Amino acid sequence: MAARAIWKGMIRFDGVRxxxxxxSAVEDRSVHFRLLHRKDLAPVRQALVNPQTDQVVPxxxxxxxxxxxxxxRVLLDxxxxxxxxxxxxxxxxxxGFLPHQAIDHRWYDRPYYLGPDGESAEYFALADALExxxxxGLARWVMRNKAYVGALQIYQGYPMLISLHHxxxxxxxxxxxxxxxxxxxQRELGLARQLIEMLEAEFQPQxxxxxxxxRVLEMLSAKARGKRVKTRAPRxxxxxxxxxxxxxxxxxxxxxxx
Numbered sequence: 001m002a003a004r005a006i007w008k009g010m011i012r013f014d015g016v017r018x019x020x021x022x023x024s025a026v027e028d029r030s031v032h033f034r035l036l037h038r039k040d041l042a043p044v045r046q047a048l049v050n051p052q053t054d055q056v057v058p059x060x061x062x063x064x065x066x067x068x069x070x071x072x073r074v075l076l077d078x079x080x081x082x083x084x085x086x087x088x089x090x091x092x093x094x095x096g097f098l099p100h101q102a103i104d105h106r107w108y109d110r111p112y113y114l115g116p117d118g119e120s121a122e123y124f125a126l127a128d129a130l131e132x133x134x135x136x137g138l139a140r141w142v143m144r145n146k147a148y149v150g151a152l153q154i155y156q157g158y159p160m161l162i163s164l165h166h167x168x169x170x171x172x173x174x175x176x177x178x179x180x181x182x183x184x185x186q187r188e189l190g191l192a193r194q195l196i197e198m199l200e201a202e203f204q205p206q207x208x209x210x211x212x213x214x215r216v217l218e219m220l221s222a223k224a225r226g227k228r229v230k231t232r233a234p235r236x237x238x239x240x241x242x243x244x245x246x247x248x249x250x251x252x253x254x255x256x257x258x
Contacts, residue, residue: 007143008117011126011152013094018122020092022143025111025160031216085145092141092161094152100134103151107164114152114159123159130154195250 005021012018035044048057064081066074116123130136130153137152139161150163184192219229 003113005115006112009090009092009141009143011092011094011114011139013137016122016126018126019117019119020114020123020159021117022161023113023115025113029210029213031213031220086142086147088145089142092139092152094137094139096138097133097135098138100136100153102136103138103164106170108151109163109165111160111162114161127154127157127159130159131157191248 003023005023007022008019009022010017010019036042037044048059048062049055050057064076064078066076068074114123136154139150139152141148141150148163149166150161153160153162222229
């Protein structure tokens with residue numbers, strides 16, 4: 001099935017206009033379940049209940065509130081929240097261009113492919129320029145009543161727009177306690193380097209799949225065919241406190257697998 005565009009926009013910088021379509025570069029493949037009544041297998045639905053009266057509250061009688069640290073309830077209505085939303089726009093404004101990979105990966109949130117919308121000359125000119133100059137654009141845009149900041153990059157000839165986390169969402173490494181522990185001796189350092197060298201590999205994303213999801217789907221398929229599924233408790237892994245012994249064991253295992 002061909003990918004379907006989820007949004008249309010206009011890349012804009014210094015008088016340049018590039019109409020584009022956005023396509024999701026990732027998708028949720030989680031297995032979703034329905035809640036049923038075990039007695040008759042009828043689907044159940046959630047209800048809003050007043051804990052003081054145990055009465056069901058219709059959604060239209062509810063209101064939103066923010067609870068402050070002091071415990072005060074600040075009531076809001078939908079009109080007040082909508083008034084704070086960013087102005088709708090189709091512009092993807094480029095704020096500037098940075099060297100490729102200048103943005104720390106901690107900031108990356110969600111990637112989108114960009115395709116041409118109508119005339120494609122400007123689209124391909126932009127893609128060629130990004131690749132030839134090894135740069136990426138810092139962009140901002142509004143999509144579905146939400147403001148985004150993102151990175152405009154090139155990937156295998158395709159422009160991509162990767163939304164970024166906001167500053168308050170990224171935890172600085174300085175907030176962590178520095179790692180502490182006894183220093184490794186030269187023998188342990190040598191074993192660690194050997195193990196790293198033996199395990200050097202290229203990244204092959206097609207090899208890394210959601211094994212839990214696959215097992216769940218296999219179990220569901222078996223149960224749908226009327227088969228009885230046996231469950232096994234996970235085996236507890238023994239813990240080796242000695243770093244040297246652990247590295248030697250890992251090296252032996254790596255040599256067997258080589």
